[in-house]
Amino acid sequence: MSRLAGVGVSPGVGFGTGYVLAHEIPVPAPGSRHGGDAGTERSRAEDALEQVAADLEERGARAGGEGQQVLNAQAMMARDPGLAEEVAELIAEGRSASRAVYEGFGRYREILVDAGGYLGARVADLDDVRDRVIAVLEGVALPGVPVGAAEPYVLVARDLAPADTALLSPGVVAAFVTEEGGPTSHTAIIARTLGVPAVVACPGAASIPTGTPVLVDGTSGLVRLSPSGEEVDIARKAAAARAVVLAAGTGPGATADGHAVPLLANIGGPGEVDAALEHGAEGVGLYRTEFLFLGRKEAPSPQEQEAAYLEVLRAFPGGQVVVRTLDAGADKPLAFLPPAGEEPNPALGERGSRLFRIHPELMTGQLTALARAASQASARVRVMAPMVATAEEAARFAAACREAGLPSAGVMIEIPSAALRASDLAAEVAFFSIGTNDLAQYAFAADRQVGALTTLQDAWQPALLDLVAMAAAGAARHGRPCGVCGEAAADPVLACVLVGLGVTSLSMAPPSLPAVRAVLARHTQQQCVLAGQAARRAVSPAQARAAAREHLPGLTDLAL
Template sequence: MRIAGTGIGQGVATGRVALMPEPLATPSDAQSTIGVEAEKARSVESLGRVARALEERGATAGGTARDVLEAQAMMAEDPTLSDSIDELLGQGKTAERAVSEAFAAFRDQLAAMGGYLGERAADLDDVAQRVIADLLGVPAPGVPELDEPFVLVARDLAPADTALLDLDKVLALVTSDGGPTSHTAILAREKSIVAIVGAADALSLDEGQTVVVDAAAGVVVADPSADEVASAEARIAERAALVDAPATPGALADGTAVPLLANLGSSKAAQAAADGGAEGVGLFRTEFLFLDAGGSAPTIEEQRAHYVELLEAFPGKKVVVRLLDAGADKPLAFLNDAHEENPALGLRGLRALRVSEDILREQLTALAEADKRTSADLWVMAPMVSTVEETEYIVGLSKELGLKTAGIMVEVPSIALMADKVFETADFASIGTNDLTQYTLAADRLLGSVASFQDPWHPAVLRLVGEVGASGARASKPVGICGEAAADPLLAVVLVGLGATTLSMSPSALADVRASLARYTLDEARRLAETALAASGAAEARAAVTAALESLKETHS
């Protein structure tokens, strides 16, 4: 049996299944026997204990995990939730039942929003389970403790559990729920855990059943043959050798340099990425700094401190910071929280920043101040740019406020087709393949029913990448790739053949992509790109390039 899902990274693992315990049952709706004030004291104490425990776990885990768990701790003591719990306690409910109902109502609100906030609904479920378990005096459901290594299979995994997984015991992670932007996926990438999320039939696997988890293919193979297990074990050994090998600058077989950069969402993860071989940062997402700030934008001083920490990890190296990309799946109350029928096509990215230019100016000022205090080579770029006029606006404003290198993200077909005009103003362009694919194929990247269209291998997407690459070459301006497509070792070669000069990805993907690029010359990369462009669809492009590689292997041998 084969179970399909979304693979996180390029890893593979094989082992026996361990199923995550089922969550606690919904507390009884029986009336309290100890009174409102006593129940309120119980709930406040439990919420506080859970918040402190999450903070302690975060401090132990560090990196992105710390940010995620600190955000969960804030959920546990959120004033709105506390007010809702108090209201339910006033109706005579027990603390357990009030916590369950209040968190469930807030969870449903987040789930209805979809996107980034929808993915956070599972985090609320975890906090509620921990509080209820504390109130009942029982252990919170968590990762099973077994003597032998295992493949963990769950409906989804709480951030607090993912952050502290024992990597000597957990060979791989498979979830039936979640997507590529869930905290499970984010933390799995950061910790280089072999993982497949959104594998709908995962819970049909049995305790102790042997499986091969192939993240590269996005497939779980149940009851694999001896040959399939042997193949997986050979790939595991090969990848281990790649990861352990000394990191070298990214380059093709003929010596053509292709710097490999990191995608980061937190300044706290910068040093680890640098230590892991990243040659700089190709995408620093600043929206998480704003999302965690509450009801108002972070001050210039607060932003500057984060940017300095980031830049200090990469002295003398390129660091590309994306300006606030709010809207769509990441609405902000102080910027653009108005309801929109189709937010992916609405007031997001640079469009939202122009409406609230004070926030944009403050961010650019904080970046310019951080740049003066460090030796990194800071570049800034604007998201969701769709016209040449927008390009001229953001580059001009960036230079006015003291930033020396300013460019744009290419996520919209219109700006890709106008790339020659863009490079008359912009110092560089960076292609966000996730959104470029979404807008080219008219398929919401957060909507599971059209997920099959969200494939950057599609020749229509690749043609747009080629347009930007060719325009950049004519203007002698850099063209980066900062979408998840760059983390695909095979597609990375094609993207370089289309004119990409740098590739940026999750740090865990660096070793695989570095090894893949080193196998091919620039001429070969260009021929593989032509092969992909000649295909009629995404699957056909991938298959054609794979077949062409077999011919190249014979030539090389």
């Protein structure tokens, strides 16, 4: 076994000694019981749960952005009152703290598995929290990433827990390789944010012996084991040459014949503004506001919200900043709200903008704070709602924005019905932003966190491209702009196809901006149109890629 193949999700070449990350916390014995003092044992369990929650929050605060949102959600799992009560009852029956935690989490695990969808995908996160609590109780060191490594290494795992990856930096990790995961998994998103080469959905990766030299190509998805020095040199020189060409392009995004395509950044808070500016973002295409609300016992004050919005708006004077209203529910519950009623499938329940119907004060407070921030900055503020399915919902949101003093209201296109009736929605709002990750998930009934369904989550799926084209056409019919803020925009080749389908702007993780800018600059708008048409005529993602490339000759110069 000298070569493995997976899905390249973060471009570049990384080489180093492979370090295989294994989470193997011993399962507490079924008959494990405490010594008779239930009160002391319960206190031990409570302290361990709180210690893990605090550690996750601290890691999140250091990570910021997307990593902070994920880790705060895990901390909420550890602090769940229902879980604490379950553990206390098991201890009262005589079980040891470790066994009670294992069984208590197990019952919650069954609920998530049965729920499926977003909640089903959170099982791995729940297991990680459980293992960390048991490790604290048993005094066992939880396996984690190397500390104080002398040189960069390649991190290999079956999958990577957010707590293990959120604080990594390119200075210590040369690349990621995972056996599971997909293009929109936490690992892929964090890798792109860090600018670290990564390959996911790579069969056999977890079997790579620790200490094996590993060469990772995050563009092609190829993983070479014990490569020769010549192979490493060739790969590095090719990557370096490509990086020089990509870095040479500056200025606003545009095709070779001058068709403007604004290139924007996806950010998860003020802490990610510097990276956006460093990579030449013309503005913000997706400002995720969940970081203000998740992992808290009470809602953020209007003043706190206003300050967070204003900091980002002032960083882009005269530029476009698209703010997404709170996207909570399903896998992102809010601790300060009463639990929602039982939902057989929370991913299809009261989440996103639907949550505002139950708690309208949340939307009113957020829009008011955003309007106050907008009045103090020159940025062109646009605000959009997630999970909008109908023209009626779009109209209701637009009216709320106008009442708050925010005239430019838009919606996310991430539900197939919204794409199919895009013209109806465009009549009600000022712009669209297509979230390709969720749009693929709902169109193909394929959970974006399930590695086995990677093919169905592929943004090159012709059916998904059809939905993008429908949304863009519906927007154009009313003279409305239609951007893409899903991870699909970060693929330089697919970016050309999206432009050819009528998309008017592209928003992505900041490190992806130079490559997209360079590829667009080497192709005319007509070449993009032809590439888009060819991709839609294909019947599989692989065929769509190949068909599009035939119309994009500039890719050869960039070795893409």
